[in-house]
Amino acid sequence: MTSHVEAQIQARIIAAEKKRQQQRQQRAELDANRQAGLAARKTAKAKRLYCATCARRQYRGTYHRCPLGCGVAVCRKNPHCGNTHLKQCDNRPEAS
Ligand SMILES: [Zn+2]
Numbered sequence: 198m199t200s201h202v203e204a205q206i207q208a209r210i211i212a213a214e215k216k217r218q219q220q221r222q223q224r225a226e227l228d229a230n231r232q233a234g235l236a237a238r239k240t241a242k243a244k245r246l247y248c249a250t251c252a253r254r255q256y257r258g259t260y261h262r263c264p265l266g267c268g269v270a271v272c273r274k275n276p277h278c279g280n281t282h283l284k285q286c287d288n289r290p291e292a293s
């Protein structure tokens with residue numbers, strides 16, 4: 198015959214096991230999310246643009262592409278960045 202106390206202990210053990218199981222699953226899900234997040238961040242980082250002159254991070258609409266077609270970005274707000282880059286650009290016309 199199972200005593201009341203034993204039944205309670207048994208229930209607690211089952212509850213604890215269930216909780217552990219849930220935590221394990223949660224951890225696995227969090228881990229999967231983190232992996233996905235890291236992969237996304239890595240891709241985003243590879244696509245990041247920096248001003249060729251001041252190296253400031255560029256976002257959509259904050260930069261110009263080099264007008265000489267070398268492909269770099271320069272700050273849109275700061276004409277100095279573009280002007281400085283033009284003097285250093287690989288595609289600049291030969292100075293004569
Ligand atoms: Zn800049």
Ligand SMILES: [Zn+2]
Binds near residue numbers: 263266
């Ligand atoms: Zn350029």
